[in-house]
Amino acid sequence: MPSEDDGPTSTHDASILEAIRSALSDEMERNERVVVLGMDVGRLGGVFRATQGLQSRFGPDRVVDTPMSEGAIVGASLGLAIGGMVPVAEIQFLGFTHQAYHQIGFQLARYRFRSRGRYHAQVTIRAPFGGGTRTPEFHADSLEAQFTQTPGISVVCPAFPDDAKGMLLTAIRDPDPVMYLEPQRIYRTVRGSVPNGDYTVPFGVSRVVREGTDITLVAWSAAVHLCLLAADQLAEEGVSALVLDLRSIVPLDVEGLVRAVVKTRKAIVVHEAPLTGGFGAEVVATLHEEAFGALDAPVARVASCDTPYPPGALEDYYLPSLDRILLAVRTTLHASG
Amino acid sequence: MPSEDDGPTSTHDASILEAIRSALSDEMERNERVVVLGMDVGRLGGVFRATQGLQSRFGPDRVVDTPMSEGAIVGASLGLAIGGMVPVAEIQFLGFTHQAYHQIGFQLARYRFRSRGRYHAQVTIRAPFGGGTRTPEFHADSLEAQFTQTPGISVVCPAFPDDAKGMLLTAIRDPDPVMYLEPQRIYRTVRGSVPNGDYTVPFGVSRVVREGTDITLVAWSAAVHLCLLAADQLAEEGVSALVLDLRSIVPLDVEGLVRAVVKTRKAIVVHEAPLTGGFGAEVVATLHEEAFGALDAPVARVASCDTPYPPGALEDYYLPSLDRILLAVRTTLHASG
Amino acid sequence: MPAADTGLADLDRLPKTETNVISLLDDRGSLADGFAELLTPDQIGQAMRLMLLSRAIDDRVTKLQRLGRAGTYSPVHGQEATVVGSALALDPARDWMVPASREQPAMIRHGLPLDRLLAGYMGKINFSRIPDNVRLLPRNQSIASQLPHAVGLAWALKLRHVAGVVLVYFGDGASSEGDFHEAMNLAGVQSVPLIFVLINNQFAISTPVAKQAAVTNLAVRAAGYGFPGFTVDGNDLFAVYAATQWAVMRALAGGGPTLIEARTYRVGFHNTSDNPKDYRDEVEVTAAVARDPIERLRKYATGVGAWSTDIEIRTMKGIASELESAYLRAVAVPRPGPGDIFEHTAASLSTRVRRQRRQVKGEEDNG
Amino acid sequence: MPAADTGLADLDRLPKTETNVISLLDDRGSLADGFAELLTPDQIGQAMRLMLLSRAIDDRVTKLQRLGRAGTYSPVHGQEATVVGSALALDPARDWMVPASREQPAMIRHGLPLDRLLAGYMGKINFSRIPDNVRLLPRNQSIASQLPHAVGLAWALKLRHVAGVVLVYFGDGASSEGDFHEAMNLAGVQSVPLIFVLINNQFAISTPVAKQAAVTNLAVRAAGYGFPGFTVDGNDLFAVYAATQWAVMRALAGGGPTLIEARTYRVGFHNTSDNPKDYRDEVEVTAAVARDPIERLRKYATGVGAWSTDIEIRTMKGIASELESAYLRAVAVPRPGPGDIFEHTAASLSTRVRRQRRQVKGEEDNG
């Protein structure tokens, strides 16, 4: 099976959504134990059409429209896994994982531990998230940090079509549960070349998506693209910014993170979640601990405000913006002399 | 009404549990709109007896044994508040707030915002938590960080009887929702003098519980007492440790935190939650940002492991121990030369 | 079903179809004997107007959404008799309404000014605030989350000995969420004055009710919570009104909660992001349109002389101008600005959040 | 109740009390006519032994807990007929059991070795692992959380065309959680081979079932999910067995889920941290003790010659020595050490967690 490190292989052009859809379809073809379940995933193909065509191809037993019960979707997925199936559950929007929170953190994430390895929860939970689409309340919240205090579950956030495919296949095959978080704003707009065939990307390995020497911009999911925009702009100003895509936040690629930041001696971290308690805090704390002497200036966090996610009309003020990123970069560069 | 800053006042000796119980009772006496609800809070007086005697005093309409429905306890509390009552809900153990997560973060915390101030959620949620009592699974988890990404709700963690009283009264009177987290291990063992009468302690103000000059130990809830033990031990070794009790983590007393740490130029932070994504990360990130030049060594985090909370037989290995604190202090002192 | 001392005709005597659905006004607009006095001609006129207004709002806001001037909108189309009939049975000066997100004419009848309703979809969040004297909660986009709130609110009325009931709306999809169960159960245990109106419009987005539950009659669930539940024809204004009125009287008399399942059909799209052609057959929709609740009431009302083409033309004109001026008032309200992110988050803001406000508002950061 | 092609006597012909509770063996130990063949003398002996063993385990582990040698323990006392009668209707080589946390003899009958059961309470977490060939899930301390797991497991059997059913235990308290509703509903929609055994022991810790729900018959809730539900006398081994057997056959035949409410009484404390004197009246307990399920079966079994004082003495001796040697085996297992915190958290550990393991195990930290 080709993986990220296998060098050149044939590719095709796809959006993130297309990459997810075809990865699902291919894996269902490969492994008849894989079932897809969630609200509206069947005939409709999901509210974002990520599962479009799957039900007509694999039948209603393997692509199941469930009742509106997030807790049961996750809890039954655990039971399905114990029974030998490989469920890929869709929670319509990440915000509605709250309804299933007790089944995620305390059941899915702990079943292997509780049963001393007798059972494990090979379950993937797919959920779109992130702001900028003027969607109703609860549909845009970035809740990834809330799953980082539930050891036993991986939290992964691909930002590119190739990672979307490679990490989804890794997730489905991971014997342990995975929160696979999809960047809804760029589902269709970010396109790229995606390796053909059976392609996987490991968790816990960050990716330098742009090289740079003056400062490192750390991000994951859709915010990576904001950082790339910022890097473009900074390049015009003569500042060379490295953009690091963490790709998975649990497990966190501590080494890759430290390596990138030590190289530039300055960094900022950008995320769409509110500042306080966001995963940016973990990134900063990790850098503080592991690269204390190697930092010329404090690592700034650019995040959403510590307020409820506002209605669409106000979200552009709330979310980290290009301007706020640039300001943080300039402040950091200035602080370091 | 006397408050923390009012100087000497008459006091009595009480445990944390007694302070909570009498604060509840006094406030129910003062304000007939206050109702207590939760599982087993009535005739039994709660599994820890925090509400003992309340039902016989105030009747079953004001001290209500609810069905086993955490979501409805919180959701109905919000409705009660909208209807003009002042609910103090008990969730039997913090772990079971997961069942109510959707009602806490997205409903309670946001109702004022959603209604543009037409309604507000004057609701206190009391929940015991923390390890070291050999209690069954889910009963000991420290989940406080999971509530720090839900703006609109305060998260407070008193560690002493006087704060237990003063902060509970502040919580009940706060027009906005409060997670009031009770340190179950030290419910009965930590005693202290508690001001008589109507005594309140504001949120967002940390407390130096022991002065020191060489290093600051930052903690909240039961971990504060572990830090005090460590400080005793360090004193014998000639190290003067300041112990800072954050008391509330949302709002965070950024100024008080920075002040204490800048004074000693070295710090560690101790919490019972797992390391990754724990609130210690926010403390370190805040110090990194606000006191960058004033730190002689990286602020170390002493936390539980990034694994599921283990059975009682293993929890002493899992939780931050005196030894691990002392080791972190020595490493920090050593690193700073 | 426990007999309640409501002074109303026994619920069991309301006519039912062979599938046990309460039905007073049939598809052809003829009313069961003995119910002509249930609604006054005035009330019928008011209902017609609200239902027509509702459809006009659907059209208008959908257009605004297409033009980028409004956010996501969920139309009422097809469900007007359910929401209007139930709302009419409430006293807005006494009772509370807890909406889901597809009950526009009910909210208006309960006192929400039309301009504020429109403003909500247009992102004018401050102007859309529910006025202080209107006993209404905001829409809730977290399906079923409002149900325990309604229980708590009704419980507060009971504890405070305030006369009044609470009516909460939710859908067939919502009935599968844990919140539904926990709320129904607590409502039963505390015997609160609450009417659960389950709008069974056959769909939760694309999911038909047959995949939502293995029962055809969702109202039977009430039996598991110790209070009455029954199904009404949700396209029948009279049936919905009679059932709700019965439940209101029962609740006021201290009888506790009632579950009313109103069986109707969501004729329109789920919301403005949805295209139902992707998942349902046109023939089904055509059949539902033939059972249109407005047309049915129009026939009856015309027959009894409470409505006419003339009245309808005048009403439609009135609606058009009312809508237009409400829209203009909403347009005239300034858009919210960055500072509004921080308003109403809490009674007082922490230093950190105040600093964020200064940053977002682009003001000087004074520390 | 849909008729299922089970080949069993019609459920409706099982005798019921005036409150609609299925009851075969009365308080005085006399069995309804026509059911003498339901259980063989061997099965009756096995049931007696399991019930007596259960009570001995209660005593033993409670004592161990008092001595600090075991953790929190929830006794079965009073509920033995419910858990043993239902377990006996399963085929451990074919069916799965999903426990709550008070079903010790059922787990044993289903194949969990006694030493491993004891080891679980004694903190010997590795030894307490359920053996690979035992179709049993671990106890779950998050009330009602196991219900959707059971649905998924039964669904997997169905999807994989594996013969077998799943039986899940839960309490009256659990029946108020949202998980109960969501699991029941999904089980109905997917028509999975699952038996929900609601152990109504009258209490959730201190909360009496009257405060848990406004219905006395929790089994009626099944009607809201499209499958059968009924109440049995939970202190009546025959009734529990007959009802479970019916549900098993129905599920095996593709008939889908069943809800069985077993009405019993928690004679002991909630768990070793609890003192029921704080919240319930002794007279109630005395009445319950008079309905003791073991005594009832003993009377019957003695009457039909399947049991005797001699057999009981021999059985008790056997139980005592079996318990003792199981205990000694569990004691002999080494206590888990710090490394066990990290075992079985995930198939592979991250660098950070591996470092934590080194720290906790006190090994040199090599980076």
Ligand SMILES: Cc1ncc(C[n+]2csc(CCOP(=O)(O)OP(=O)(O)O)c2C)c(N)n1
């Ligand atoms: C808890 C939750 N899960 C999922 C969604 C996404 N969603 C929005 S509306 C809807 C269907 C609701 O169906 P129903 O309750 O029948 O109401 P209707 O839309 O038919 O009025 C879904 C699944 C949501 N808003 N909330």
Ligand SMILES: Cc1ncc(C[n+]2csc(CCOP(=O)(O)OP(=O)(O)O)c2C)c(N)n1
């Ligand atoms: C979700 C959850 N909430 C609260 C608790 C605390 N608790 C433990 S047992 C129990 C009562 C359970 O009652 P029931 O379901 O009737 O089972 P029983 O103890 O009677 O066997 C409670 C409230 C818990 N373990 N899980």
Ligand SMILES: [Mg+2]
């Ligand atoms: Mg619907």
Ligand SMILES: [Mg+2]
């Ligand atoms: Mg019970």
